[in-house]
């Protein structure tokens with residue numbers, strides 16, 4: 001549970017469009033015919049060097065920057081050293097006497113952001129599949145390759161970090177050609193850090209990646225890929241791919257879903273900073289700035305056209321199904337209305353987050369948000385704080401369970417205890433399962449397998465990959481992977497194993513609702529969905545944790561975990577003790593007894609009347 005505070009120092013350092021006002025002048029940027037445009041993404045496992053390679057390519061395209069990792073422009077990306085949002089840059093590159101416009105998209109590598117990779121590949125006609133020569137093919141390499149393959153993209157291989165002394169160039173190249181059916185000539189050995197051989201990639205992109213289709217003279221049809229709210233001006237910057245036609249800087253556009261028309265305030269390309277241009281034509285990736293008042297009007301994946309023209313909405317990729325959920329409520333210092341506005345804006349730009357209204361007696365009105373994983377959840381909270389200055393309370397993550405009811409086998413899905421159906425209507429409970437792919441060196445195989453087993457995993461595959469590495473597939477209940485599954489696998493394998501997760505249906509399980517009572521009152525929002533075989537353990541842990549967080553009062557506080565009326569665990573917070581007999585000097589013993597009895601009675605009454613105020617910290621920690 002985290003509250004992130006934005007660091008002003010960091011924000012002002014960023015080359016981020018969020019902090020830039022509308023530009024006055026329009027640069028002269030040449031027009032490119034679609035056959036001289038290439039749109040491609042860089043895909044790889046986490047930390048294999050995508051952003052470093054993007055930097056080198058941007059430099060080759062003639063753009064200099066003092067900041068490394070130019071496309072990781074969110075504060076969260078720079079602080080964590082990971083890419084969470086795909087970013088584009090348009091490079092001008094001359095090959096065989098012809099100038100080309102190369103639009104590259106740097107994608108995230110972590111499994112929680114695979115949807116972002118899918119969205120980038122949807123805009124691309126080809127991909128550079130990057131593999132770290134010291135690590136070889138890893139779990140996300142495989143998953144990203146198949147996403148590119150399913151999108152019918154041309155895939156070029158690049159073996160990175162060949163400058164490292166422990167680079168295994170020969171064996172990694174063999175592994176890549178075997179696993180991805182690439183010819184040796186399609187895999188370039190590079191060092192994104194030193195720049196060695198990087199210049200060989202762009203001619204290959206031009207020769208092998210097909211140009212985008214589209215006619216610059218046709219009616220305008222563009223796809224809205226991304227949006228960013230420009231806090232300084234109240235405008236919104238939309239990243240778009242022009243599918244057909246040409247958009248001029250003085251045009252107005254219509255956002256098809258809302259049917260509303262907006263005058264264009266600025267258009268341009270990313271270099272990677274926004275560079276205003278006078279037009280964007282078919283095949284180009286760029287941006288347009290609009291003044292949009294209603295957040296609801298901006299829908300990622302929407303089709304943009306000229307006002308009054310009749311166009312079919314473009315195909316988009318479906319929204320992913322969130323796997324973990326958290327309640328999100330305003331912090332003590334956060335205003336509900338401003339939080340609502342910030343949340344809606346961020347959810348608009350991160351389409352993989354689901355949002356539903358929620359409320360809680362202690363925390364008030366809030367939302368139940370769905371995320372693609374725990375890192376995604378943490379990054380979202382951090383972005384909310386850093387980009388919108390909103391600090392929040394986020395409750396413990398939960399997942400979607402299912403209940404099969406005795407009423408015609410009806411299936412009910414729920415992700416919080418308050419929506420759990422009553423057990424007398426339920427024939428069986430089910431929990432979600434993920435297929436986990438793990439690539440691990442042989443030395444750590446046994447410990448990784450035993451960890452998966454201890455997480456109720458069922459082994460599906462164990463095959464060799466060469467170089468003493470193994471590919472494991474396990475079906476594991478999703479809940480076991482939510483907390484520290486990935487970090488434990490990393491720890492057990494000294495950082496060498498990598499994981500990827502994919503939905504794999506549901507397993508039967510046995511679930512119970514456990515409520516928390518504080519001095520006999522049920523605390524809304526602390527009820528839990530617990531597996532029957534861990535009721536005692538979870539209940540004990542919960543009451544102890546709450547007891548540690550509740551401040552002491554004049555009276556005793558009793559915390560209980562209950563199922564119905566049956567108490568499963570109990571803890572107490574001792575009251576303050578005032579010595580009511582300290583002013584007595586000798587005298588009859590019964591006087592002291594009377595004072596103590598009166599004190600006892602008073603505390604009992606107080607306990608009965610007083611409602612214990614549950615600190616918000618309890619909801620963050622549990």
Ligand SMILES: Nc1nc2c(ncn2[C@@H]2O[C@H](COP(=O)(O)OP(=O)(O)OP(=O)(O)O)[C@@H](O)[C@H]2O)c(=O)[nH]1
Pocket residue numbers: 044045046047048049050051052053081082083084107108109110160161162163164190191192193194
């Ligand atoms: N020695 C060496 N280090 C490299 C090379 N390419 C990247 N690195 C280093 O590898 C680390 C990860 O590089 P990034 O470019 O951030 O990797 P990424 O794939 O973009 O990471 P994510 O976006 O988090 O998936 C950084 O410390 C880079 O300096 C290379 O060719 N040689």
